[in-house]
Amino acid sequence: xxxxxxxxxxxxxxxxxxxxxxxxxxxxxxxxxxxxxxxxxxxxxxxxxxxxxxxxxxxxxxxxxxxxxxxxxxxxxxxxxxxxxxxxxxxxxxxxxxxxxxxxxxxxxxxxxxxxxxxxxxxxxxxxxxxxx
Numbered sequence: 001x002x003x004x005x006x007x008x009x010x011x012x013x014x015x016x017x018x019x020x021x022x023x024x025x026x027x028x029x030x031x032x033x034x035x036x037x038x039x040x041x042x043x044x045x046x047x048x049x050x051x052x053x054x055x056x057x058x059x060x061x062x063x064x065x066x067x068x069x070x071x072x073x074x075x076x077x078x079x080x081x082x083x084x085x086x087x088x089x090x091x092x093x094x095x096x097x098x099x100x101x102x103x104x105x106x107x108x109x110x111x112x113x114x115x116x117x118x119x120x121x122x123x124x125x126x127x128x129x130x131x132x133x
Contacts, residue, residue: 015126018109020087022049031087053109053127055083062098069115077101081129092128106132 020031023044028037031051037044060079063070070076077093079101093101094112107129114124 015114015124016111018051018053018127020049020051021046029083029086031083031089049085051083051085051087053083053129054132055081055107055129057093057101057103057105057107058082058088059103060093060098060101079107079129081107093130094128095130100131108132 018031019033020029021033022029023037023040023046025040025044026037028039029049029051030037033048035046036042037046058080060077062075063078064075066074066076073092075098077096077098079091079093080088081091082088093107094110109127110130111125112128114126114128116123
């Protein structure tokens, strides 16, 4: 998965800061960002929202056959995380074995390397999650 440098830079707010949006009309939170609220349509007022990066495991699995570019990370735990603010997102759970993860486990965001475009290519950083103590 090779990305252009401009695309990588445009994704920094989402990947580095967990930046999404909120409809202030109906108080619904979105990640990734949305321009229009699907509930309120044009009446909705959208603003950026910084998420705290804390939540719980909604569902999870262990990956053994990874997509191209992630083969060196197998096996790894991939989960749907429900943030405390409401949105759900897919992320890798690091520093944990599958037996340590359960639905409802508390997790928190960490900043890690996502992928490397070797040799001497871009290094993509972003969020992953770890089990909260």
